Amino acid sequence: MVVKELVRVPPDRFGTKLEETIMDILKRGYEYRGRQEGGYEGKLQPELGTILAVTKVLDIEEGRVIPGDGAAYHPTTFEMLVFKPELHEIVDAEVVEVREFGAFVRFAHFDGLVHVSQLTDDFIVYDKKRGALIGKETRRVLEPGDRVRARIVAVSLDPEKVTNTKINLTMRQPGLGKFEWIEEDKKKKEKGE
Amino acid sequence: MKLTKYEKARIIGARALQLSMGAPPLIRLSKDMHEPITIAIEELNRGVIPITVYRRMPEKKLLGEEE
Numbered sequence: 305m306v307v308k309e310l311v312r313v314p315p316d317r318f319g320t321k322l323e324e325t326i327m328d329i330l331k332r333g334y335e336y337r338g339r340q341e342g343g344y345e346g347k348l349q350p351e352l353g354t355i356l357a358v359t360k361v362l363d364i365e366e367g368r369v370i371p372g373d374g375a376a377y378h379p380t381t382f383e384m385l386v387f388k389p390e391l392h393e394i395v396d397a398e399v400v401e402v403r404e405f406g407a408f409v410r411f412a413h414f415d416g417l418v419h420v421s422q423l424t425d426d427f428i429v430y431d432k433k434r435g436a437l438i439g440k441e442t443r444r445v446l447e448p449g450d451r452v453r454a455r456i457v458a459v460s461l462d463p464e465k466v467t468n469t470k471i472n473l474t475m476r477q478p479g480l481g482k483f484e485w486i487e488e489d490k491k492k493k494e495k496g497e
Numbered sequence: 498m499k500l501t502k503y504e505k506a507r508i509i510g511a512r513a514l515q516l517s518m519g520a521p522p523l524i525r526l527s528k529d530m531h532e533p534i535t536i537a538i539e540e541l542n543r544g545v546i547p548i549t550v551y552r553r554m555p556e557k558k559l560l561g562e563e564e
Contacts, residue, residue, distance in 0.1 A: 316519030369548060374514035 305352065306362065308381045312341050313367065315374045323361055326380055330358045344384065348469070350461045353388025354413065387412055389459050389471055394480070397473075399450040402437055404430040407446055409454060409473065416471035418454055423475055424485075444485060451483050504550050505541065512537040512546050523547075 314336070317325045333343020344355045360383040367376030389395070389411075397409035397416065406419040420428045423446060426439035436447035446452075454473035462468035475481045478489070500508070516522060516533040523545045530536055540546050 314518065315515040318515065319521040366549070369511045371511075374511070374516075374518040374520070 305386045306381060306383050308379060311378050311380045312336065312373075313376045313378060315376075318376070322364060322378070326364060326378065326382075327358065327361050330361070330380075330382060330384075348461060353386045353461070356385045356387055358382060358384045389414055389416075389456055391456055391459055393456045394453060395456065395473070396451065396453050399446060399448050399452060402430075402435050402447055404432075407437060407452075409452060414469070414471055416454075416456070416473045418452075418473045418475055421476075422457075422473070424481065425476060444482070446482060453480050453483065453486065455480060500550065508546060508548055508550070509534065509537045509541055511548065512540060 311326050311329055313322070313325060313329065314334070317329075329342040331343070331345050333341055335341070344358055346355065348354045361380060362383055363381040365379040367378040370377060395411040395416075397411035399407050400410045400415065401408040404420070406417050407423065409416050409418055420430075420437060423437060424439055424442070424444060426441050426444065429438050429440055430436075431438055434445075434447060436445050438445050452475060454475045455477060456471060457474050458470070458472040460468070460470045479486060481489075513533040513536070516536055522536050522540070524536070524540050524543060526536065530539065537546075
């Protein structure tokens with residue numbers, strides 16, 4: 305992802321290699337009058353997703369001197385690596401927690417919820433002792449540690465509060481579910497059942 | 498190109514602010530040079546300030562010139 309932005313280079317960083325300085329500002333950032341400048345790595349932005357890394361500074365234009373501030377402002381074009389969970393995207397995830405209302409799955413650095421109704425076509429019972437969800441007909445078990453493949457059906461990102469970031473997924477489509485189930489279904493299909 | 502007195506004032510002001518905010522001086526400082534403004538004036542006189550003045554001309558052209 306290529307982005308262009310005005311980067312504020314403070315005077316005490318003059319005289320060093322400009323490209324390195326700007327790279328550092330973009331990666332780690334600094335505080336100026338209580339405002340955060342740069343420091344994009346690890347940040348979540350609703351339009352972009354999470355910025356995993358600033359990879360390359362492509363172009364630094366001539367800096368401008370703004371009245372009242374001793375810093376130089378350089379329009380900078382740079383490249384960064386972002387991850388954004390897209391609607392309808394298929395992800396491979398790991399089950400991290402199972403509750404009576406569904407399973408929490410983790411993919412990349414996001415946690416999403418697969419609601420009980422979206423697990424399988426089967427009726428699902430919650431086993432409190434095991435902390436697992438079990439299909440009544442198929443006896444299929446879903447518990448923490450299981451690897452699953454799921455489709456994202458709803459995304460809501462909030463950079464301010466991590467708890468407000470909600471991602472819902474479904475596994476109730478052919479080719480989705482726990483990896484073992486997918487294999488079973490494939491074999492069944494081959495047999496012609 | 499000769500700078501107008503206004504341009505000089507603007508450059509000295511900008512440069513002095515940079516110096517006061519921790520920018521490294523571009524000239525060797527003598528013992529009696531402590532004031533950012535004094536240093537900025539001396540830097541300007543020696544022509545070492547890397548600031549370009551863009552003059553806004555009536556024909557809407559921007560005339561850039563090194564300090």
